[in-house]
Amino acid sequence: MRRALAPVFLGSLGARRLTTLLSILAIALGIALGVAVQVIHDAALDEFDHGMRTLSGEADLQIVGPRGGFDDALFETVALRPEVAAASPLLEVDARLFGDERSLRLIGVDVFRLGEVQPALMPQPGEGQGRLVTLTPDSVFLSPGAMQALGLALGGTLTLQAGLEPLALKVAGGVPGMAGQQVAVMDIDAVQRHFGLRGRLSRIDLRLREGLGLAAGREALAPLMPAGVQLLAPETARAQAAGLSRSYRVNLTMLAVIALVTGGFLVFSTQALSVVRRRTEFAFLRAIGLARGELMRWLLAEGAIVGVVGGLAGVALGYGLAAAALKLLGGDLGAGYFAGISPRLAFEPAVAAVFLVLGVLAGMAGAWLPAREAAEVSPALALKAGGDATGLAGARRHPGWAVGAAALAAVACLAPAWQGIPVGGYVAVALLLAAGVFVLPQLAANLSALLAPLRAVPIALARARLAAVPGHVVVAGAGVLASAALAVAMAIMVASFRDSVDDWLARILPAELYVRGARAGSSGYFDAAAQARIAGTPGVARADFIRHDTVRLSADHPPVMLIARSLSPDGRELPLVGRQVKTSSPVWISEAVADLFGYAPGDTLRLPLAGSPHDFVVAGVWRDYARQSGAIMIPIERYRALSGDPLANDAALHLADGETASAVAARLRERFGAQTLELAQAGEIRAVSLRIFDRTFAVTYLLEAVAVVIGLFGVAASFAALAAARRREFGMLRHIGLTRRQVGLMLATEGALTAGAGALGGLAVGGAISLVLIEVVNRQSFHWSMDIRIPFASLAIFCLTLVLLAALAAVLAGRQAMRQEAVMAVKEDW
């Protein structure tokens, strides 16, 4: 490429400053979102990973069980094996702070075993404390992060909730190896005693004998594992944790890609129009010796430059966004995957480079068709025809292509997820958008036919123009279609999701009042006595107790939540979906379990309870929006009989007639003390949950709004560019006697028809995309289904507004062009 020619092409970018700026903005927005999501997530994951790695230290293998732990007899067996060089037992408790909603990760360790396997966890006695303080049962050691978060210093007192009682511990030192994490360490014996976990362990970290391979070690030790207890390489545990949040990140990234695609469309619109405008200019350049390939390369370069500038701005903006979001929302953007870590942002050249390349690609992709179009025009013809009489030759009606793209989209939906990412679904979304763009001219023609009875000259002129240059409809309408389709799809998806969640909450929270031992942890629980006292509280007609634990169904998946509660034989309390089976030993699995482990109603499911396996029959599948890695419901009587675990985490209280929830809550507080119990009325939980839901989706609404505004700007920019190119036409029309208002009406009709076609196409395509989002993308990433609900009224209002705004944009753009004196416009050459 001859660099000397740069002014010829770049000058044109500068000449259409506004549209260039809009394209840059759209691309920058997409890139910024993508970069922000990626960078935040990487920072969080890094810190998380780092934490996991320091926690597992030098371990070759880890023995892990359910959250409730496993029998510590296993430790003796394993530690004595010749394959094992060193073994260190751990007991982890999510300890609730007394009278405080927060909880802290408390790790019980054996300091004599720790050094060889997890040196980072080693507690460090403070000044003036002897080594033995690490063994005293009321001493706790806090990582620097925990000290800071809790506002505690050496010698201070940390009060935790154990069962329903307060437990005061003295801060006797630190855990310097765990900088960046919020953890507390204490003697394992003390943890077992304080938290009612006598004889329990949650993990054993192992180092194998020198020279013994991982596989050999695993093979030798695996037979020793009781049911539900597994041998994992530390990396597996890390990968499982990372996998959990991946779908979330991928979905956010997809939003970024959507913004990027909108940007690409905008580049397409502006490039296509500018190419139409510069048609004779290119013909002239070709005539005086600019080669076809070179013209094409220069036009692609224009797109690339828009991409580079947008990309650079986007990367910078993305880092800014990431920093702000980390400050405000934390590493998981408020979604709860990475509680208790404080990630730091680092510049990642690779990420920045990848997104920059994406921006350039978006710019070049947008410029591709117009560039090819321009390079293929015959110079002799273009020099003769001049002006904008001939549109984009390539953009004719392609109903066949539309059908083809839609069919391919249907096929793509059948593809299974790839590594938990619904690639097929995303491909289907792209194909559906393409189908919509192909069908645009046809739609515009049909709409235009509807106006045939109107005899007014301006309307007839507008119709004639649309029929003559369908390419312009595609160019101006594609942006509207893309942004409308995505907005419609998101609107339907979110409405369906919200409705389903609302329904689900009603089903899953049948009681009036809920009591919790502790928010997340296992340090707060109800023993048999507490359960009796709760049930015996005046005003309580019935108390259903709920026990949470985890089970590991396979070494390849994260543990699954086990929920024991009182259930009818047919499980009618659950939000069941699909087929049900009658059985005497039922469990009900969530959709995630069905998807991830391939169980169906009627299948036998082997559950490890208290170290031994028990066979159950899957009686049905229920919908669960809360636990992405799966949950299993089991009748609590049966759980207690098989596990011997009498404790409960939550209670659902059905009130006696005439009692109010607040009165009963007050009585409960009186009985147990105000600080130990967490009480919530069903209505409150529902309201809070929906509020969180709405807040989460507020981000997407914002993105949609931005996409729609960008789409509208696209229409305005397209019409402005077209209007400028049509100055001569306007001048001529004014000459032969059209009034200014009539020209305005003509333009409004053109704008409305174009945007109408875009909005109609957007509705259809958006509806199809919402189906893909619901049935494929959500199902494959989060494993949950939802009932489809279409918010007809708001969609209608939205589309109407879009069409009106587009018509207005067209008129405004035209007015700008008409300001020129009619005489001048006819005479002027360019």
Add this chain to the structure above:
Amino acid sequence: MLELSQLTRRFGGPGGRTVLDRVDLRLEAGEYVAIVGESGVGKSTLLNLVAGLDRPDGGTVKLSGTDLSTLDDDGLTRWRRDRLGFVFQAFHVLPHLTLAQNVALPLWLQGQQDASSMRAASEMLAAVGLAGREAGWPRELSGGELQRVAIARALVHKPRLVLADEPTGNLDPHRAGQVLALLRERVRAAGAIGILVTHSHEAAATADRVLRLTGDALVPVTNTQ
């Protein structure tokens, strides 16, 4: 030397209309001819064929021994870039380049360095009477001045053949006369072959020879007026 032999062009596929039917022409270096003819007879078509912007259905175009039919699209483009100068009725002066940049454009296309190309452009601008206007913009010029810029641009790279299709169609007679005189003078000075297509007898009269295009021949016109 430019040689057209048996040049034929039809439009509208087989059975379509034959616009040019076996036209012959021979021009020596330094010749400056005008081609006249009724509207629609095929004058622009002929120029397009000579410029390699269009392919004939029969016959050949040769310039200094090069047969255009042997060149592919890129070959033709390079050939035009080196050998041809154009002047159009619509001036095609690019609005976002300065006057000097517009004139230097053919040199840029040949890959010439900026400094020397700008010097050559200034010289050409001076030669067409626009000295000192290098940094000006096209929007500041009148139609006649714009056509002078176009003439400067058509000749800056010393082409062997200059084609002008109705170069004065957009100008008043007085301006037209000046521009035509200038064109003729510059083509002469460059020693190039010049072909001027026009409707106007005054314009045609500035040429050494006048040829009338009829469907199948270029007939010399003896000065009848």
